[in-house]
Amino acid sequence: MAKSVKLENVTKTFTDDQRKSTHAVDHINLHIKEGQFTTLLGPSGCGKTTTLRMIAGFEDLSEGNIFFGDENVKQIPANKRDCTMVFQSYALFPHMTVYDNICYGLRLKKLSKQEIDKRVTPIMDIMNLHVNANRMPNQLSGGQQQRVALARALVMEPGVLLFDEPLSNLDAKLRITMRDEIRRIQKKLGITAVYVTHDQSEAMSLSDQIVVMNAGKIEQVGTPMEIYQQPTSKFVSDFIGTANFLDGKVESQSDDMLTVQTKDTKLDVYQDNALSFREGQPVSIVVRPEAIIIDEQGTEKAKVTKSVFMGHIQEYEVEYGGVSLYAIVADPGGKKTYSAGDEVSVRFSQQSLHVVPAS
Ligand SMILES: Nc1ncnc2c1ncn2[C@@H]1O[C@H](COP(=O)(O)OP(=O)(O)OP(=O)(O)O)[C@@H](O)[C@H]1O
Ligand SMILES: [Mg+2]
The missing domain is CATH 3.40.50.300 (P-loop containing nucleotide triphosphate hydrolases)
Known part of the structure; x- marks a missing residue:
């Protein structure tokens, strides 16, 4: 039994x-x-x-x-x-x-x-x-x-x-x-x-x-x-899967949303425990590689520093606001791909973002 x-x-x-x-x-x-x-x-x-x-x-x-x-x-x-x-x-x-x-x-x-x-x-x-x-x-x-x-x-x-x-x-x-x-x-x-x-x-x-x-x-x-x-710490988000971190401060919060001011941009992140953070608290936004959208249409400018074709995915490293982000794009065969040196823009798939305390 x-x-x-x-x-x-x-x-x-x-x-x-x-x-x-x-x-x-x-x-x-x-x-x-x-x-x-x-x-x-x-x-x-x-x-x-x-x-x-x-x-x-x-x-x-x-x-x-x-x-x-x-x-x-x-x-x-x-x-x-x-x-x-x-x-x-x-x-x-x-x-x-x-x-x-x-x-x-x-x-x-x-x-x-x-x-x-x-x-x-x-x-x-x-x-x-x-x-x-x-x-x-x-x-x-x-x-x-x-x-x-x-x-x-x-x-x-x-x-x-x-x-x-x-x-x-x-x-x-x-x-x-x-x-x-x-x-x-x-x-x-x-x-x-x-x-x-x-x-x-x-x-x-x-x-x-x-x-x-x-x-x-x-x-x-x-x-x-x-x-x-929904990792609760930087340690967990880094240990499970791959995580990029955008560091910032909580600007405001409501029941289920945090507005985080990073060095270069302001991002709204929806999450259930938003009220457990306080205004001004140093935080990191966990950005999974698959949550990064790379194209030329956004306002957030970035530069491709590495681009590798892996068959089922394209791997990128992009320089964005002084941070190097690792991104993956699925099914690259059907999409426009970029090479090292290309000027692009990045956006973040909002439902995939998650905020954790900075330390
Ligand atoms: N018999 C022992 N005497 C003294 N220290 C020990 C003993 N067994 C384990 N430790 C210590 O306890 C800690 C935890 O060890 P443990 O073997 O449980 O780790 P683990 O998570 O299984 O690591 P690994 O992934 O390497 O197997 C380590 O710091 C280890 O050195
Ligand atoms: Mg062991």
Whole structure:
């Protein structure tokens, strides 16, 4: 049965030999609904693995509590918690066949052979592993080994399934196939999944909910679309996707609109939390590359400094008011393109703009 996971004030402080403390995870609160796919995303060292290891029970908490459903699992050892972890390194037993690797946990639980077969067969079907059942792990490709590791976790039917960068040893194409596979199986079986990655496209494509972490803290929690379209900080907007920033000050605001004065222009930006800003507050307007319209009809003059044809898009760098903006134009074959040195004008697709505090 899938379980919800709740982190309450969870903190992990490591102290080294010189008594120097690292706050690897710093008072985080998080609710993961049952059956939901949640990704912890953030730069190296931000505390993703430590958070996951505390959920699994491999690491004690310095402070706080973790609940699976209504049960506080803080004092429950890892092997008694209703969760399984899939590692980056696969961690298969090298001396066991694929079949025995997958059955290992169920045998430990002393399930009958019949019961084991009943659980293992459908998972091996889904993962397309039957032909390799009698092979040893070293006779398999990386992708096949990762499928075995995934099957071994799934047959345990855990209430919570944890993944720590499970695809980072695979090549780009296989990563995409495997991530689609993981999402398909997770949805089909209705498993609660917590997935750690620093790859934003993996997080966007897999998740119901993304948790962006920075230096042991949670920066923002939201659906992939919320995180991309309504980032609450410069950090999040820069980490997810590509962001240009136009710096300025709030000139005025209403319920759902901010007027921002930048060095060169004044822009109206519609957003729900407009009233959380104050007049005169230094802000940055997040301008996504696809929100920049380049032509010759506008009043805002700019100069193309770089133009690259990529097939499906044209990439530009334009100099606008002392700032270099990165822009992309889709379907360039059907449009007028510009070259480095061309004088153009820029406009910004208004519904794609978003204001965040300056720091
Ligand atoms: N056992 C440990 N002892 C001391 N410090 C640790 C220990 N494990 C992790 N840390 C520190 O805690 C912080 C968070 O580490 P963590 O492994 O959780 O990061 P991460 O987000 O998973 O990074 P990566 O993307 O590189 O895997 C880092 O500063 C790390 O050096
Ligand atoms: Mg890690």
